[in-house]
Amino acid sequence: MTLAELLPSVGMTGEPALEAGLWPLGTRLERGELLLGGVPATELAARFGTPCQVLDEGTVRARARGFREVLPEAEVVFAGKALPCRAVYRWVADEGLSLDVCSAGELAIARSVGFPAERILLHGNVKTPEDLKAALGYGVGRVVVDSFDEIEQLGALARGPQDVLVRVTPGVDPRTHRAVATGVEDQKFGFPLAGGDALEAVLRVVEQPSLRLVGLHCHVGSQVRHVAVYEEAARRMVGLIASCGVRIEQLDLGGGFAVPYLPGEGEFDLGGFAHRVRVALSHECALRRVPVPRLLIEPGRSVVAGAGVTLYRVAAVKRGVRRVFVAVDGGMSDNPRPALYGSRYAVRLVGRGGRRAPVTVVGRHCEAGDVLAEDVPLPADVRAGDLLAVPVTGAYHHALASNYNAVGRPPVVGVRDGVARVLVRRETEEDVLRREV
Numbered sequence: 001m002t003l004a005e006l007l008p009s010v011g012m013t014g015e016p017a018l019e020a021g022l023w024p025l026g027t028r029l030e031r032g033e034l035l036l037g038g039v040p041a042t043e044l045a046a047r048f049g050t051p052c053q054v055l056d057e058g059t060v061r062a063r064a065r066g067f068r069e070v071l072p073e074a075e076v077v078f079a080g081k082a083l084p085c086r087a088v089y090r091w092v093a094d095e096g097l098s099l100d101v102c103s104a105g106e107l108a109i110a111r112s113v114g115f116p117a118e119r120i121l122l123h124g125n126v127k128t129p130e131d132l133k134a135a136l137g138y139g140v141g142r143v144v145v146d147s148f149d150e151i152e153q154l155g156a157l158a159r160g161p162q163d164v165l166v167r168v169t170p171g172v173d174p175r176t177h178r179a180v181a182t183g184v185e186d187q188k189f190g191f192p193l194a195g196g197d198a199l200e201a202v203l204r205v206v207e208q209p210s211l212r213l214v215g216l217h218c219h220v221g222s223q224v225r226h227v228a229v230y231e232e233a234a235r236r237m238v239g240l241i242a243s244c245g246v247r248i249e250q251l252d253l254g255g256g257f258a259v260p261y262l263p264g265e266g267e268f269d270l271g272g273f274a275h276r277v278r279v280a281l282s283h284e285c286a287l288r289r290v291p292v293p294r295l296l297i298e299p300g301r302s303v304v305a306g307a308g309v310t311l312y313r314v315a316a317v318k319r320g321v322r323r324v325f326v327a328v329d330g331g332m333s334d335n336p337r338p339a340l341y342g343s344r345y346a347v348r349l350v351g352r353g354g355r356r357a358p359v360t361v362v363g364r365h366c367e368a369g370d371v372l373a374e375d376v377p378l379p380a381d382v383r384a385g386d387l388l389a390v391p392v393t394g395a396y397h398h399a400l401a402s403n404y405n406a407v408g409r410p411p412v413v414g415v416r417d418g419v420a421r422v423l424v425r426r427e428t429e430e431d432v433l434r435r436e437v
């Protein structure tokens with residue numbers, strides 16, 4: 001079924017209602033205006049230009065709080081790669097979350113806002129000497145080791161006892177896109193449980209006098225819809241805890257909780273996750289006679305995706321042989337996800353209803369694959385100058401943006417209580433030229 005067919009409002013003449021679950025909290029339609037965090041989208045576009053990534057602070061904070069409320073016994077770690085930005089790191093710090101960084105660069109952002117070092121975890125299948133030194137220099141609480149080489153390198157660099165988790169590949173199929181399935185065997189992350197590498201890694205950490213093993217970690221993948229995947233991972237990880245014969249205080253089950261991108265897609269069952277993982281952990285630990293470890297989770301996408309809306313200006317409308325192309329002033333440089341993962345988005349024309357017909361929204365870049373959304377219903381009279389809004393663009397958009405074709409990256413503009421402010425400014429031609437010698 002096409003997206004256009006899925007939407008009941010195709011062919012409607014009025015302005016369609018906001019699709020449930022896709023827009024930031026408090027988004028409203030008022031007299032033809034789309035209000036984001038109380039600020040009209042047309043005003044945001046006029047003040048900050050387009051494309052523009054709008055981020056609703058209240059939604060980020062509410063999602064962060066939501067995780068803590070559902071899992072009060074757990075440490076909730078924001079996966080900073082989803083939206084590496086000082087303001088967001090500040091908000092999640094305020095809400096009591098910890099932070100996962102996976103490079104010296106993400107750590108620099110965290111440092112610049114004074115993110116408490118003891119609440120930072122350093123991740124990555126490759127940690128360069130610079131990454132490790134930056135982490136040790138700031139005194140990050142935990143390093144999640146990912147290879148035998150890294151255990152030696154970190155062991156040699158660390159002075160005092162550095163707390164460490166071992167990243168394990170539990171061999172669980174997350175039933176998600178191949179590019180983001182990280183818990184399956186035979187990929188680059190972690191130590192495989194099968195074959196004994198994970199156990200060997202635990203022993204090697206224990207042998208390093210400058211390292212202190214505090215926990216085990218796994219991250220099965222991203223945009224994971226099924227709670228059963230985590231339950232299975234939890235069981236397997238407790239099996240490893242029992243067999244390694246070392247006290248394991250922390251069990252980090254990673255992130256990956258799916259979010260809806262299209263109308264009708266459901267939310268991840270976080271309540272079900274909390275319940276079923278709790279039961280699986282207590283049952284499995286009792287069975288194997290090991291103490292229940294403290295649970296950690298690392299949500300990234302699910303904290304920020306739904307807080308973001310990208311605004312684009314329509315530059316041109318072109319009728320192809322079979323499709324109508326609506327070309328906008330952004331594209332794969334601000335959103336490579338459709339090209340990378342075949343991701344799909346809903347799109348809304350701001351300020352006007354009318355009979356809707358399916359169109360393909362394309363970007364400005366020099367590739368036929370620069371498509372932002374295929375087969376989306378827009379008013380049939382869509383034309384140059386119109387403003388489009390694309391929801392669920394808070395995660396892995398700013399993070400994955402490039403300046404392909406020397407196009408400057410869009411700003412990130414925060415909205416809250418009717419006030420808008422720039423969180424990350426637009427990249428200018430001077431920025432583009434700055435690295436040239």
Ligand SMILES: Cc1ncc(COP(=O)(O)O)c(C=O)c1O
Nearest residue numbers: 079219222255256298299300301
């Ligand atoms: C180690 C680790 N933790 C957490 C995350 C966050 O994943 P997501 O944004 O899907 O919640 C990732 C990215 O997939 C990751 O690699």
Ligand SMILES: N[C@@H](CCCC[NH3+])C(=O)O
Nearest residue numbers: 081180222337395396400
């Ligand atoms: N970049 C991916 C998610 C990767 C998750 C990080 N390990 C996305 O946009 O969906």
